[in-house]
Amino acid sequence: MMLRAQLRTLVLAAPPVLLGLAAVAATAWGLHLAADNRTIRALKANRDVAVTADAPPAVLLARVEFLIRLDRLTEAQPLVEALDGHGAVPIRDDAHYNLANAYLRRGLDLITQGKIDAAGPFVVLARQEYRNSLTLVPEDWDAKFNLDVASRLIRDFPAFERTVGDAATADRKRLWTDIPGTPRGGP
Structure with missing residues (x-):
C-alpha cells in the first residue's frame, strides 16, 4: 500500500514539475529570440551591430544586407559563406x-x-x-x-x-x- 501511495504522489507531482521546466525553457528561448530580433531591427535601422559567424541565420542575413547597403562587400562575403554552413x-x-x-x-x-x-x-x-x-x-x-x-x-x-x-x-x-x-x- 505504501508503494502505491508514493507512486500516486509521484504521478500527480510529475506534470506540474514538467510544465514548470517547459515554461522555464520557453522563457529562455523567448529571451534569446527577442535578442536576435533586436539585433535584426538595429541592423535594418542602419546601426552597426557586431555579429559573429555563428549567429543565427536570420541575424547573419540582416548583417549581410547591412554590409551590402554600406558597400562593404568584402566583409559580407565571409558571412555568406558562414550561412552556407548552417542556414x-x-x-x-x-x-x-x-x-x-x-x-x-x-x-x-x-x-x-x-x-x-x-x-x-x-x-x-x-x-x-x-x-x-x-x-x-x-x-x-x-x-x-x-x-x-x-x-x-x-x-x-x-x-x-x-x-x-x-x-x-x-x-x-x-x-x-x-x-x-x-x-x-x-x-
Whole structure:
C-alpha cells in the first residue's frame, strides 16, 4: 500500500514539475529570440551591430544586407559563406542573390565610368554568386536573368576570363555585344 501511495504522489507531482521546466525553457528561448530580433531591427535601422559567424541565420542575413547597403562587400562575403554552413535554403539564397546584385551593380558602375578593366572581377564575382543562388533555388527567374546579363558582359569582354585581377585588358574593338540580330561594328 505504501508503494502505491508514493507512486500516486509521484504521478500527480510529475506534470506540474514538467510544465514548470517547459515554461522555464520557453522563457529562455523567448529571451534569446527577442535578442536576435533586436539585433535584426538595429541592423535594418542602419546601426552597426557586431555579429559573429555563428549567429543565427536570420541575424547573419540582416548583417549581410547591412554590409551590402554600406558597400562593404568584402566583409559580407565571409558571412555568406558562414550561412552556407548552417542556414536554411531561402536565407542562403537571399544572401547569395543580394551579394551577386551588389557585385553586378559595382561592375556596371565601373563600366559606366569607363573603368572597364576594373569592372571585370566584379562581374565574375556576380556570376559566381548568381550560380550559387541558382544551385539553391534553380527556378529563381530573377537570378537566371541577372546571370544572363552578367554573362553577356563577360562575353563582351572576353579577356576578363583569361586573366586575373585588375591587370585584365579588354580588346577595345570587341566591346560590341554578341546579342543575336545586333550588327557588329559601331552604333
